[in-house]
Amino acid sequence: MNLSRWLIALAAGSAALISVPQAQAHHAFAAEFDAKQPLDLSGTITKAKWVNPHSWLYFDVTGPDGKVTNWGVEFGAPNSLANAGLAKSDLKIGQPVRIRGFRSKNGEAFGYSVFVTLADGRTIQTGGAQDAPTTEAPRP
16 A cells, blocks of 8 residues: 555544544533433423434423423434334324423523323333433323
8 A cells, every 4th residue: 555545544544533522422412411400391382393313392381480481302313203103293283292301401491302291191202312311201
């Protein structure tokens, strides 16, 4: 192998190794969400985004003071949700929903959903980040 091919191979290999930690950090639960701040919220669905790499659900939650806050929670990828038995058509605007998961570190009304309970009573696992805390399925 001549010197120029060796240098190209070395540069390509180095670039691949450098990019791996960035990709893992982008999808790390701990980077955005707080395992010490569990969520258990019920509300009304306002929007569902069925997109890669993470789907999102938005829902209105009425607080004890009557104030309505629109929450957004991250779900897994559409394929993993489908494998768990959840379809986008299950997330109907105006339907009640219960979310169990964890709050975002930024303190805003965002979080990571581990389980969703739908209006028909089904509870489906929605999160699967490798570094997310484990939790049991919520009781209805």
